[in-house]
Amino acid sequence: MRGSGLFIGVEMMLDEKKPATDQVSDLMEFALSKGVLLSCDGPDNNVLKIKPPLVITKSDVDLLLNVMGDWLGKK
Numbered sequence: 001m002r003g004s005g006l007f008i009g010v011e012m013m014l015d016e017k018k019p020a021t022d023q024v025s026d027l028m029e030f031a032l033s034k035g036v037l038l039s040c041d042g043p044d045n046n047v048l049k050i051k052p053p054l055v056i057t058k059s060d061v062d063l064l065l066n067v068m069g070d071w072l073g074k075k
Contacts, residue, residue, distance in 0.1 A: 006050075006051070006052050006054070006056065007049070007050070007051050008049070008050040008051075009041065009042075009047045009048070009049055009050075010047065010048045010050070011042065011046060011047045011048075012024050012046050012047070012048060013046065019042075019044035019045075019046035020046050021044050021045050021046045023046075023075075024040045024045060024046050024047075024048050025040070025045070026071075027048065027068070027071050028040060028048075030067070030070075030071045031064075031067050031068070031071070034063075034067045034070075035063070036063060036064055036067045038050060039051070050064070052064075
């Protein structure tokens with residue numbers, strides 16, 4: 001995990017050598033279907049980028065965390 005301010009990058013790996021590219025893509029699609037916009041980066045597209053606006057609210061953060069929790073719960 002790395003970040004500056006509210007910009008956060010979470011590198012997702014299946015193990016020490018295998019990037020979780022497909023899982024990041026699946027999470028982004030799932031989040032979008034719930035109204036949360038995420039993106040990815042990195043040479044393997046396995047870094048989940050969370051880039052909230054400066055005017056983010058507590059309910060926005062709760063939505064993001066709930067969506068991510070729902071996705072993790074179905075895995």
